[in-house]
Amino acid sequence: MISTTRRLFKPVDIAPLVVFRILFGFLLFAETFGAILTGWVQRNLVKPSFTFSHIGFEWLQPFPGMGMYFYFGLMAVLGICIMVGFRYRFSLGLFTLLWAGAYLMQKESYNNHYYLLLLVCLIMLLLPANGYASVDTRRNPHIKRLSMPYWCSLLMIVQISIVYFFATVSKFYPGWINGDFIRIVLSGKTHYPIVGQFFDKHWFHLFISWTGIFFDGSIVLLLLFRRTRTIALILSLIFHLFNSMVLQIGIFPFFALSFVLFFYPSDVIRKRFFPKKLPIISDTPDYFGKDLLKWIVLPYVLIQLLLPIRHWFIKGDVLWTEEGHRLSWRMMLRQRNGFAQFEVVDVKTGQTHIYPLSKLDQKQVDFATSKPDGIWQMCQRIKSEYNQKGKDVKIFVKARVSINSGPYLEFIDPKIDMAQASWNYFGHADWILLYDDQGKRISR
Structure with a gap:
């Protein structure tokens, strides 16, 4: 128990968390401002006379007129504030509240990465991501940090591991294994250069199906070990860039790639992104967030492990009934x-x-x-x-x-x-x- 505690609170360089904050803030900006530019806000929140909100939140409806444009515009500004670390807690807290509202407001365009964004916002509220390379540290040098406890990185690894694990398990059903769903997804997309000529081939549907299972099921393990980490990074780039090009699923491929930061040694990230930053020289345990870890983080992880398995205890096939489908990382399945x-x-x-x-x-x-x-x-x-x-x-x-x-x-x-x-x-x-x-x- 003592060794586990020391491991959790071992000081590591804060660089991975800071780089992630910068990328995360930019992606939040891209997601929300992009929703305006691409017409997503207009199609899903402005044009309809009402939206199908999540059950229990039927009272939560879009603002009339230009209201939702201002709503998403404010979130875009907050994304930039998060990126540069300006009034970080306030900016991220307000963004989380607004994003939760947008998430609960409509289900017709439900997407798993909207849910993941909300979860990571909640996690990032707990972490000292503005402790370095931020406007906040310039305004208040007393909050500057060179290190963070290891549990901060571990929490991010656990979160993305849960996503990949349940995404893998959910793919073991006939419609995925025999390539039927991939065939439907790739139908009508043979115009893509080079790879498009294979999109109507059954062998390619099987290849993509089983490659998806292999990637989701192995990528975390490959990233955890030094000898396979670079290979895993290359595989991640190929996999997510392919998904971005063919499936056109917004920021999710780049969002998933950003978690790779936490698998590399923190000193490696420091040298790559902050070469002038002083390394940490003390092994004294950093007990930042000790109570948070016990009373918030551990229950949070337990809930994340329980939600995806609840459909196993509900009568009927979740693929048919949809009962227990959401919040379970059953992504791109049917x-x-x-x-x-x-x-x-x-x-x-x-x-x-x-x-x-x-x-x-x-x-x-x-x-x-x-x-x-x-x-x-x-x-x-x-x-x-x-x-x-x-x-x-x-x-x-x-x-x-x-x-x-x-x-x-x-x-x-x-x-x-x-x-x-x-x-x-x-x-x-x-x-x-x-x-x-x-x-x-x-x-x-």
Whole structure:
């Protein structure tokens, strides 16, 4: 126990954390300002009349008019402040709050790296990332630090290891192993130079599928050992640059690459990026954050280990039900397609009609007809709309869903009044129909 404690609080050079802060701040700026420039804000937060917020946060809706442009513009400015270390805690704290709001505000464009950004913001709030090469240290030299306890680097390694581990485990299902999903992803992209000619070849789909498993499953181990670290860095560059070019997933490939900093010896990072910085000369344990480690960091890591396995304890296949899918690092695994009819029955008169989805844009229609939470939330919106008119209604849904271009199967029990159905946060919702491996309905 004593040796473990000494190891956790062993002083190491602060350089990796400082370089990461600079890169992280720039990526936050690029993500938020880029969301404005590319039209993402306009398409997802300005144009729609409402958004599907995370369940429990339906009250959280985009600001009207130009509000969301200013919202993301402020986050872009805060990203620059984080990068240069100007009022670091305030800037990062406010950014984290604003990013959490943007994250919870809409699910139609859900992306795992939005969640990872939020987690890393929370982690970085705990770490002394402004202790060197920052505006804050120029304004207040007393906060300057040459070192940090080793647990600061270890926490970042653990976080990215969790991401890669569960990303690997989730890929062991037929649709990934046989290349079906990769085939769908690469469909229509044969125009890419050099590699594009292979995008419609089955052997290439299998190559990419198994390469993805190998990379996610081995990259952390390869980075941990000195002899394989440079090879791992080269593999990371190839893998993430390919993903950036073909999948066009924003800053995530570069964000993932930035974690490599914590796998190299801190003195190596110091010599590469801060050659004039004085090395640390003391082996005296640095007990910065001792209480944080015990009461916040360790529970945080435990939660991160539990969230991705919760779907194993929920009835049904998560690939079909989506229950326990989010916050589990199940990244780029499936394509869901669906269609649904929302039959509204006036309880008093018995009149029935199909609710039109004309108020929704195409992305919202896709979400509200193929995802269980989207279908449930759509039903609650319909119910609320009629209740405001003084009408009590029943809602029955006829929905069919296809996974990875497979057969369309009935998804929602058409006999259940979805206006009265509840959302199950921790288990299986009985209004989602289940099937066995042969596609036969499983009776409840």
